[in-house]
Amino acid sequence: MLSFLQKAARAGLGLLHRPLARAFGPAENPLNHLGALIIFFCWIVLISGIWLLIFFRTSVSGAFESLEYLTHEQWYLGGIMRSLHRYASDAAIAALFIHIVKEFAFDTYRLKRWFSWVTGMPLVWMVFALGVTGYWLVWDELAQYVAITSAELLDRLPVFTDSMAGNFLTDAAMSDRFFTLMAFMHLVGLPIFLVFGIWLHVFRLSRPSINPPRRLMAGTLLCMLVLSFVFPAVSQDKADLEMATRSVDLDWFYLHVYPLVQITSPGVVWLLLVGISCVICLAPWLPPGKIAGPAIVDLGNCNGCQRCADDCPFGAIQMQARSDGRKYEREAVVDADLCTRCGICVGACPTATPFRSHGDLVPGIDLPELTAADLRETIRSVAATLSGNDRVLSFSCRGSSTAKKLKGAGEAVVELKCMGQLPPPFLDYVLSRDLADAILLTGCSDGRCRYRFGTHWTEDRVTRKRDPRLRKRIDESRICRAWQDYPQYQGSVLKQLEALRDSLANEPAGDEVVST
């Protein structure tokens, strides 16, 4: 059931992803920066909110009037700020929804990532609470509806001794102090918890992406501004507690649950919300969870170089004082609870070289699920199936669909946990030992990597920007990198393979790299 849902979600995201990748490129694809975009929307909300606060009056009669003043008399600034405040809030919810679906679809919420997944849930509740209190403050017909329905929901909880909803049925029951309380919650209380929650959410990630690319930020801000000018946010009629709310223009991003209170009951809605939240929080431990062993450090081969610790996307490796008395200062230590078993640390280890002539191939750090020795054997056996003068050995990560495509076409493929698991000396090994004439590296695009930096680090290592670098003696034209979503990729890894074979047939082919 879970697998089916994930497959459906991946298919749905794929429909969005392909056109966005074409339009924005992999580096600026909004789908690769959803978390950062949400934070960016929060910045817009914060700055516009500060402007609104300057003019906002926290009283029953003043709240509506002050917003009317901003909207109509100061439309050129206050009105735009108000619209930005609303639309950026809505955009944050839209991005939040896609963010959750994406993490679920690509199964990136298990193992160590449970922490970010679970700490994300209170953030969702807080964002919705912020939206609801925000609509409450406007004190128009929608606010009246929100106030009564929220109070009905809260009354269902065994917390309040008196009926809270009763306070919103007559004008006499309303007081200015209530607006002060709501304003405090909206402007101070909830935002403080939200900031702390965001910090906690990314706490266990190394190099968390906080800001989206500048051009994406500029485009999004411009988009919100244009929307605010063309379709400014306005209040509905002023709240009148003597009259029942007949019809409201609902903000479906924030208030989609509210009609359910009228259609069913507050109890059912609570059951639904708490139930769904619990299931989502428990998802990391639901089947089919496959838990292999974490990366293992072999002190006999670890020289404490720190590359594994630098490259680990989840901060699972710490460098500590040497414990075995060898001459090196430090040694790598893996925190099994934080390790996602991606193998990126193995790809970073300078001792993971298949050329070793003495002893077994045991690098300083290794992944039990697919050891460096196993990888060398796999490469040998897969390469042995190749023949002719256009032998191409492909490497692909298991998380991408390219391995499946290549295998389906009868190509020789070595599957890795993540492309970052491949140490560059293995490429040297394949070409210098004449196991193949060329190599195709393919998999998720940068930004879509299941383990965050696998493609990024591989790209940097192969282009000799990051240690361990590809040796200079290797002819780059024999290594084709075809990451999904790159413009050159053109939707099919098989096309790239064909192009690579053509270049082999027309040697010498220069040093063109198909995708960079």
Added chain:
Amino acid sequence: MSRYFGQFVTYVAFAAGIGLFSVWPAYDMLGNAEAIISVTFSHAAKRIGECHALSQEELNELPPNMRKPNSCPRERFPTYIEMRANGELIFSETLLPSGLWSDGKANVYNRTKVHAGTYQLFVGMNDSGTSGKFDYELSVETDIRPGQNLVVGFDGLSNTFVIE
């Protein structure tokens, strides 16, 4: 060029989606000729028994620090309320007293949708555990306008229903 066009289309679609679903579709709760009758108040029902003096035997059974001459039960009766419009029952509920010892107020909150018009409205409440009669009641003819929110409350000082 096609890339920038793609970005333009994406931003337009995104803005349109955000703008549209921030106000549309409207959610209709009441028809043009409908109104709401709300019943809301908190009420402390009568206690289930009177205070009575403890006998010497009963006092002896208690720990020395808890020996008070009178015993007063804290619990309250459930509150039953019903409302009729032109004789037709539109709301009835039995509410338990709040609190761990069932000694708190009972909270009534209900919103009933009705057609606008003139009604003979009857509200009755029983808080003494007796069956078949109301301890407090109100019968009044009222004209309810379309869209009106008629609120029925209870004044605990005068022990009478109030309509706002």
